[in-house]
Amino acid sequence: MLHPMGWDSFGLPAELYAVKTGQHPRKTTETNIANFTRQIRSLGFSYDWTREVATTDPGYFRWTQWIFLQIYNAWYNPATRKAESIDTLTYPSELETEDQRRAYRDGKRLAFVSEAPVNWCPELGTVLANEEVIDGKSEVGGFPVIRKPMRQWMLRITAFAERLLEDLNLLDWTDSLKEMQRNWIGRSEGAQVDFRAETSGAILTVFTTRPDTLFGATYLVLSPEHRLVDTLTAGTNRAGVKAYQQAAAGRSDLERTELSKEKTGVFTGSYAINPVNGQRIPIWIADYVLASYGTGAIMAVPAHDERDLEFAEKFDLPILQVVQPPDASKPWRGFCDEGTAVNSSGPDLSLDGLPTAEAKHRISAWLDSRGLGKRTLNYKLRDWLFSRQRYWGEPFPILWRTDAAGNRYHEALPAASLPVMPPTLEDYKPTTDGQPPLARATDWVTLPDGAVRETNTMPQWAGSCWYYLRYLDARNPSSFVGGAVESYWMGTSTSGATPGVDLYVGGTEHAVLHLLYARFWHKVLFDLGHVTTPEPFFKLVNQGLILGEDGVKMSKSRGNVVNPDDVLHEFGADAFRLYEMFMGPLQEVKPWNTRGVEGVYRFLGRVWRLFVDEGSETEYEQNALVDAAAESRWVSEIRLDSRVLDIAPTPAQLKTLHGCIRKVTEDLEALRFNTAISAMMMFVNEAMTWPTRPVSVFRTFLQLLAPFAPHIAEELWEKLHPAGAVPSLGYAAWPVFDPALLVEDTLEIAVQVNGKLRDVIRVPAAATPADLETAALAAEKAKPFLEGKTIKKVIVVPRKLVNIAVA
């Protein structure tokens, strides 16, 4: 069992807090880690602190940088569907110079530099990944985000889209979480179709999931950022197109979606030819077409697409039916589902009368045979924007140089030079001219040979992409994780073990961030032979959020935050732990209720009184009051209750105990802590009524209690072993229940008439179904319901119930 704890301590929140308090992030991070450690320790969690890691520790981020180098020095080979060393890349023969081959190689790496529109958050002064933008605002802080072309580091996660999708099937995750990832990856099958521009002859490729509607395409739409917009714009339309492009560029994502109710766009003044029928159709640009999805251009089929219809109606473009709904009473206008092709005949091809699926097939084959298009897969997933203009993150192990032709190119630092430490800065805010903070350290940036360092840093997700691997071998100085250690813990050296982390408990907020990024890194490491499982986390459970007492998410601004320190001070760690587990199912969202803590606190009081002598308890309370300094001595003088004796338990006592062992054991396995606790409450409620309290029974009970309330369990365990030389309760083997002790000699059988409970009878456990039937028919309280009725059928469920069906 490996149960470690660590700190994901790089990132924006830590940096923002540091800026706010005017301290260095390393200082505030250390202070916070110390405080969290204190709180966690006071709760008595059994973490293995010898494996503690912090992602901000140079001994840790050295290996984060090392993994980045593995990604940087790899490419995705579509033939093998795997990441491979960049050395296996073959070059097209037309690349003659080393500079040309270098440019080609850099374009293939899994870590690459790209000049593309990115999410820029002016308030935070940094770019953000797609996953970090929620409703057009930054995930951290909630500030507006705009699109801006910038030169940034990207990781080629899109190459793994299909495998990230497929391998979800290997995992024991909830359906909802898997669905979130599937939706985020957003696979869709369709076709690319080439349209030829009428005057320039330029080829315009569009992506569509409905190639069967090609005959209904009455215009094309390009995104404002599409690279062919300039060449396609006719003279008189130039000013309007430019203005539209500029307006779209300056608009935030939020504005873009808020304004989505109203479609906007401009005509370029030029036309394209529909390859299927030679029709001349206008080319428009509009921001409802996204540059970053598909080809950044669409064929509009207003009859059978909601958005195209809205646009066509607004700009008075032709709407042509090409699909007949199966339900003829439904209007064809705006019908987007599958039906039958109509009005779809051209000189070389007719789809008329074909069902949608077949029409898709036919047209795809036709386009393919003419070289006009091909079947394609598209994903919503975008490449991972991996650089940030921040101080508090891992510096890239990358240098920039200039070649003979004056082109800047990048180069990896050797692994031996890791870690690349961030420079010491007085001011770690971004520069006023928009340069990352690291650019302030001019001595650090420029090397003696003229090379300059990359001044961006990695995003906060980098460190958390692989921490579970570092836990396995946290102090290894020569490798990110030792090979034998990795295969032992990840389960590939033992047959039957689940591959990867056996149980990962975490919140849903990581669904399309950390959990996606970590899977991607893991797959790269797997392909390159550094780890032995294709997936990092086998079983994943999302714990539910604990809301404030008012049923709303806890927040400082609402003032409904419960501070664990206060709860601990008033009720102790055991009551706090017990309550959190007793509240309800682990996965459920549920509100905090301090009364509930009092409830489990009372339960712990009853446990205590089950063991200790009341008189000595009173003495302790009085003595501890006048002499608080010697409290621990007075505690040790509390005596056991005189009924707690080393005597043989009665069969009834053993039965109660073993029933409890069974329930607690099974519930723990299934993470049903709430019902396990309720079983222990029932045990205690009954044990309170016993005239004798056999030590052996209570020792076992304490073992059951220990994982929930370790402090009180350990204290009482010690009292039950007066000799002193007893190992801690934590090392005692978990009790095993004896099924033989749970056998009942008589059973309670429910007697139903027409499914309604009428009586409960007691029968010997050995009673046969026939015995049960006889006894049930004779049941006193059931009789009135049988009188004067015909018995149609008697259903006997052995050991449970008898149902008499009457007419």
Added chain:
RNA sequence: GCGGAUGUGGCGAAAUGGCAGACGCAGGGGACUUAAAAUCCCCUGACCGCAAGGUCGUGUGGGUUCGAGUCCCACCAUCCGCACCA
């Protein structure tokens, strides 16, 4: 709009298709106490009834079944995620 989850007492919740509401909170009554707190005992889904007992009851409406909180269909509500993804 799309995807997912959840709907059970005053509240948190239990219940391999087989006695709905275990366990706990809150509430009511009682014991102990000069008194209070703590503790212990009893009651507590709704309605009818003096009682015995009965009727109804797991978001709504259907269905399958000897029997449905549980399975199937439709709908409603709430929460979470995604959202102009062609």
